Amino acid sequence: MARKMKSKAVKKVTKPGRKTSTKSFRPELAEAYKAWEKGPLRERLAPGEIQPQFRCYSGVLKEETKEEFCTGGGELVVKRLYTPLDLEGTDPIQDIGFPGQFPFTRGRDPLGYRAFRWPLSFYSGYGSSESANERYRALYAAGSNHIILALDLPTQNGYDSDHPMARGEVGKVGVALCTIPDMERVFNGLPLDRIHTGTVGNCIGPWAVAMFYTLGERFELDPAKMRVWIQNDPIKEYTGRGTYIFPPRVAVDLASDVVEYIRKYLPGWEPQYNCTTTMRWGGCTTSQEIGFGVANLVAYIEAAQKKGIPPEDFVPWINLHMTADNDFFEEVAKFRAVRRLWARVARERFHTDDPRVLALRLTIFTGGHRLTAQEPLNNIVRTTMHVLASILGGVESISTPAHDEALALPTFESTRLSQITKSILHDESLVGQTVDPLGGSYFVESLTNQLEEKGRECYEKVEAQGGAIVALEKGYYLREMAEGMYRYQKEVESGQRSIIGVNKYVLEKEVPIKLFEGDAEAERRQIERLNKVRRERDQSRAQKSLEKIRSIAESKAAGRDGNIVPAMIEAVKAHATVGEIFGLLREIFGEYRPPTII
Amino acid sequence: MAKKVRVLIAKPGLDGHETGAKLVSRALRDAGMEVIYTGPRQTPEMIVQAAVQEDVDLIGLSILSGAHKEFASRVIDLMKERGVENTPIVMGGIIPQEDVPALKEMGVKAVFGPGTSTEDIVEFLQKRLDLPAGR
Numbered sequence: 174m175a176r177k178m179k180s181k182a183v184k185k186v187t188k189p190g191r192k193t194s195t196k197s198f199r200p201e202l203a204e205a206y207k208a209w210e211k212g213p214l215r216e217r218l219a220p221g222e223i224q225p226q227f228r229c230y231s232g233v234l235k236e237e238t239k240e241e242f243c244t245g246g247g248e249l250v251v252k253r254l255y256t257p258l259d260l261e262g263t264d265p266i267q268d269i270g271f272p273g274q275f276p277f278t279r280g281r282d283p284l285g286y287r288a289f290r291w292p293l294s295f296y297s298g299y300g301s302s303e304s305a306n307e308r309y310r311a312l313y314a315a316g317s318n319h320i321i322l323a324l325d326l327p328t329q330n331g332y333d334s335d336h337p338m339a340r341g342e343v344g345k346v347g348v349a350l351c352t353i354p355d356m357e358r359v360f361n362g363l364p365l366d367r368i369h370t371g372t373v374g375n376c377i378g379p380w381a382v383a384m385f386y387t388l389g390e391r392f393e394l395d396p397a398k399m400r401v402w403i404q405n406d407p408i409k410e411y412t413g414r415g416t417y418i419f420p421p422r423v424a425v426d427l428a429s430d431v432v433e434y435i436r437k438y439l440p441g442w443e444p445q446y447n448c449t450t451t452m453r454w455g456g457c458t459t460s461q462e463i464g465f466g467v468a469n470l471v472a473y474i475e476a477a478q479k480k481g482i483p484p485e486d487f488v489p490w491i492n493l494h495m496t497a498d499n500d501f502f503e504e505v506a507k508f509r510a511v512r513r514l515w516a517r518v519a520r521e522r523f524h525t526d527d528p529r530v531l532a533l534r535l536t537i538f539t540g541g542h543r544l545t546a547q548e549p550l551n552n553i554v555r556t557t558m559h560v561l562a563s564i565l566g567g568v569e570s571i572s573t574p575a576h577d578e579a580l581a582l583p584t585f586e587s588t589r590l591s592q593i594t595k596s597i598l599h600d601e602s603l604v605g606q607t608v609d610p611l612g613g614s615y616f617v618e619s620l621t622n623q624l625e626e627k628g629r630e631c632y633e634k635v636e637a638q639g640g641a642i643v644a645l646e647k648g649y650y651l652r653e654m655a656e657g658m659y660r661y662q663k664e665v666e667s668g669q670r671s672i673i674g675v676n677k678y679v680l681e682k683e684v685p686i687k688l689f690e691g692d693a694e695a696e697r698r699q700i701e702r703l704n705k706v707r708r709e710r711d712q713s714r715a716q717k718s719l720e721k722i723r724s725i726a727e728s729k730a731a732g733r734d735g736n737i738v739p740a741m742i743e744a745v746k747a748h749a750t751v752g753e754i755f756g757l758l759r760e761i762f763g764e765y766r767p768p769t770i771i
Numbered sequence: 772m773a774k775k776v777r778v779l780i781a782k783p784g785l786d787g788h789e790t791g792a793k794l795v796s797r798a799l800r801d802a803g804m805e806v807i808y809t810g811p812r813q814t815p816e817m818i819v820q821a822a823v824q825e826d827v828d829l830i831g832l833s834i835l836s837g838a839h840k841e842f843a844s845r846v847i848d849l850m851k852e853r854g855v856e857n858t859p860i861v862m863g864g865i866i867p868q869e870d871v872p873a874l875k876e877m878g879v880k881a882v883f884g885p886g887t888s889t890e891d892i893v894e895f896l897q898k899r900l901d902l903p904a905g906r
Contacts, residue, residue, distance in 0.1 A: 326784075326785035326786060326836070327785065330785055332785075337814070338784075338785060338812070338814070339785075340841070341784070341836075341838035341841045341842075342784060342785050342786075342836060342838060345836055345837055345838070346786075346836070410787070413787075414787045414788070415786070415787015415788070415789065415811050415812075416785070416787055454790075455789075455790060456790070545885075545886075546865075546884075546885040546886065547885075547886060655793055655797070658790055658793065658794060659793075659794060659797050662794050662798075662889065666888045666889065666890060675886050766810075767810050767811070769808045769809070769810045770793075771793045771796040771797050771800070771806070771808050
């Protein structure tokens with residue numbers, strides 16, 4: 174599994190440019206290590222019976238189970254034992270340092286989780302606006318203060334519920350939102366001034382801002398005082414989920430409109446979550462998740478700079494949205510490594526020592542791609558480990574999929590369980606009582622060094638091509654992901670990689686898949702409502718608002734500056750539909766056609 | 772030299788989860804078949820049009836959105852209209868067991884669920900559907 178790493182594994186881990194001299198580095202320890210190899214280790218590996226002192230009733234094998242152990246990401250060899258000798262060249266101040274201080278390896282906050290409470294957040298929403306509303310109210314009543322709105326695919330693609338492409342998909346993976354009354358029904362009775370809410374709208378980012386903004390006004394709140402986040406990261410859609418609409422450059426420009434508008438007028442809002450989760454789920458290696466994530470951040474920050482938003486006015490309000498995969502220590506190290514790499518890259522790139530720019534905030538959606546349809550209860554264990562790795566990696570926010578999500582619509586119980594996991598770990602296992610508890614672990618620090626180094630190589634490969642947007646346009650990201658995914662599948666099929674219940678300890682049982690039955694009635698009702706809104710609105714106001722969007726879009730397409738968000742807000746207020754708005758933008762900007770890379 | 776077997780792998784609908792479709796495409800290609808992958812966001816019309824145009828020997832549909840019955844029946848109807856109903860059709864994705872009989876009734880030859888190995892898929896196509904790498 175460890176590709177091209179044989180030579181790296183024997184090489185001592187050092188950072189580029191740092192001098193090392195093997196001779197003088199802790200000679201007594203090196204001696205003691207050799208003595209250990211010649212002593213207990215040699216004895217344990219000696220041919221013949223297992224010696225009595227190593228014996229056990231069960232479990233102990235004569236030989237190691239693999240010739241070579243490597244990280245879950247498949248990139249790094251894992252040695253039998255780590256000692257301070259592995260940290261030669263690692264400076265306890267410059268490289269590991271202190272939380273809240275450059276290079277932020279040990280976290281952004283000097284208090285860590287000692288001054289922290291995990292919000293009960295959950296990504297949900299499906300079916301009709303009424304059923305979503307019912308679920309949200311139940312979650313709120315159970316203490317949830319963070320509600321993430323899931324949208325159906327037609328909405329995310331900018332289609333109305335009655336568009337031919339929407340057939341059979343209305344309300345399937347989230348709520349259908351066509352006009353502002355849909356939004357009002359979803360949030361009916363919820364205290365928007367007391368909850369943190371948001372949505373994964375990416376290519377529809379400016380419209381999503383307009384929907385939440387208008388919702389606030391309808392609920393007689395000052396939108397500027399609400400707490401809303403918009404994922405607003407179109408790059409992820411070309412590499413992951415696939416709800417792209419426009420060519421990448423147009424999409425990134427529209428995303429920057431959101432950044433500009435939110436940073437200027439909506440101080441409580443978060444304008445972007447830069448997502449590497451779906452890239453990793455789609456086949457990226459661990460170091461690619463780090464390096465591509467950093468490259469994508471740089472691309473967005475530069476796009477914001479063009480709008481006059483400096484990094485220090487943008488970075489503190491964004492998150493790198495990563496996943497947590499199965500290899501526990503590798504993932505802990507990944508979070509530490511990406512913070513350090515970001516701090517160093519951002520300092521070089523933006524010529525600043527401002528901690529607002531250099532301290533990276535991490536949001537995790539744990540490894541849904543590792544949850545299995547077989548024996549879904551096993552997923553509770555997997556998710557617990559993903560959450561623990563995230564906490565020990567010092568991240569700021571964690572969301573988890575429900576353990577039964579691959580099979581069926583999550584129940585209230587599974588939703589609640591996935592929400593509460595981090596609180597059990599925090600309040601009962603007490604893992605957050607000291608800051609960065611794994612800091613200084615020879616193994617974790619060594620992995621952190623290696624992942625930072627390899628992550629930087631990945632980042633530099635992207636930059637050498639001209640940055641993230643070019644890498645995307647050229648199909649580089651997709652090729653790398655397809656490669657990784659195929660390799661992973663082959664490893665699973667050959668048994669090189671174990672997945673319990675799938676290729677190891679398999680129960681010969683059918684996988685009981687129960688899909689969410691798309692309620693045809695709900696689809697019909699949604700279309701009826703949409704038609705009613707279309708019929709009863711002030712037509713001239715709606716048309717005028719769409720003309721305004723058209724003129725701004727045309728001016729943007731001609732290369733002039735402009736921000737589309739105010740016109741979007743006006744259109745949403747005028748009851749223009751999502752399909753009308755994006756239909757005309759499709760005419761002006763054109764549609765993205767993906768390269769077919771397999 | 773024998774002509775290669777041509778396969779169309781298609782993703783109907785808006786769902787963008789392409790991993791399975793891409794994996795299977797790659798595995799079939801490695802098994803010596805010629806694979807045409809449509810990418811996502813295909814309508815049944817686009818899929819059948821591509822199948823006719825490319826003169827394929829097999830159509831594979833990847834569906835994770837739950838709309839498998841609707842898409843299968845629309846694709847099969849259109850295949851009949853275009854006179855290519857003899858081209859075998861298989862499916863993969865998140866498809867409940869209880870829907871499999873109905874799909875087979877429509878004419879779908881096989882449904883490959885989560886966890887199916889690509890080797891099993893290749894073997895099925897080669898042995899059961901008699902689609903060796905070269906025809």
